[in-house]
Amino acid sequence: MLSTHSETGEIFMKYAIIGSGEIGTALARAFARKKIEVAVANSRGPTTLASLTEELGPNVVPQSVQDACKAEMIFLAVPFSAHQDVAKQFEQWNGKIVVDVTNTFHVAPEELGGLLSSEIVSQAFVGARLVKAFNHLPAAELGTNPSVKGQRQVVFVSSDDADASAAVSTVAAELGFAPVELGRLDEGGVPLHVVGGQPGGLLFQNLEKLG
Numbered sequence: 559m560l561s562t563h564s565e566t567g568e569i570f571m572k573y574a575i576i577g578s579g580e581i582g583t584a585l586a587r588a589f590a591r592k593k594i595e596v597a598v599a600n601s602r603g604p605t606t607l608a609s610l611t612e613e614l615g616p617n618v619v620p621q622s623v624q625d626a627c628k629a630e631m632i633f634l635a636v637p638f639s640a641h642q643d644v645a646k647q648f649e650q651w652n653g654k655i656v657v658d659v660t661n662t663f664h665v666a667p668e669e670l671g672g673l674l675s676s677e678i679v680s681q682a683f684v685g686a687r688l689v690k691a692f693n694h695l696p697a698a699e700l701g702t703n704p705s706v707k708g709q710r711q712v713v714f715v716s717s718d719d720a721d722a723s724a725a726v727s728t729v730a731a732e733l734g735f736a737p738v739e740l741g742r743l744d745e746g747g748v749p750l751h752v753v754g755g756q757p758g759g760l761l762f763q764n765l766e767k768l769g
């Protein structure tokens with residue numbers, strides 16, 4: 559059942575994915591597998607998501623970017639270069655959790671001005687609580703583990719906001735992953751980034767964890 563606002567009848571979602579490309583689809587698939595409702599949006603509008611939502615079933619709900627931004631937790635699965643455009647399409651980011659799934663393999667290091675890419679994304683989503691997660695695995699590998707029964711695929715989680723980090727870890731666990739919290743972005747989170755054009759040490763690490 560979709561959540562609705564009791565007075566206005568407006569549909570709002572707890573989770574939304576912005577971007578329906580490779581990694582957005584892999585995330586939507588993970589929600590669909592566990593029958594957890596999630597909105598999905600892309601730049602071309604909800605009608606272009608018909609075949610995806612038909613394939614993944616009723617828990618994956620096509621929305622406009624503006625409506626998807628109303629969710630409590632938004633997975634940003636767009637090219638890094640598009641993050642500002644998404645941020646501008648909504649004004650009430652206060653308190654929302656934005657999960658930064660972007661990577662910057664194709665971004666010149668000087669464009670980042672010495673900052674981590676997630677710090678730049680965080681600046682665009684004013685008032686939101688930014689969490690870096692779900693970016694370290696190629697889309698084709700996300701959700702394909704565990705290969706061994708009883709183990710779960712590790713998802714790394716980093717944020718300057720401990721509560722937001724915990725909330726994303728909870729969702730990751732509900733989706734069947736084993737969250738590993740790394741702490742602050744500029745400390746444990748650094749290896750989740752491309753820095754100086756070089757992938758951090760945790761990118762592409764497809765690990766499994768017992769339990």
Ligand SMILES: NC(=O)c1ccc[n+]([C@@H]2O[C@H](COP(=O)([O-])OP(=O)(O)OC[C@H]3O[C@@H](n4cnc5c(N)ncnc54)[C@H](OP(=O)(O)O)[C@@H]3O)[C@@H](O)[C@H]2O)c1
Binds near residue numbers: 576582634637638696
């Ligand atoms: N692919 C991977 O294996 C992988 C793994 C980890 C992280 N990442 C990172 O995740 C991000 C997405 O990668 P991807 O490979 O999934 O890219 P992709 O296949 O090219 O898909 C990008 C998606 O973003 C949407 N989009 C672009 N600009 C937008 C805007 N202004 N507003 C709303 N939606 C917008 C596109 O909409 P349309 O469909 O309408 O064009 C598309 O659905 C990148 O930052 C990438 O570095 C990718």
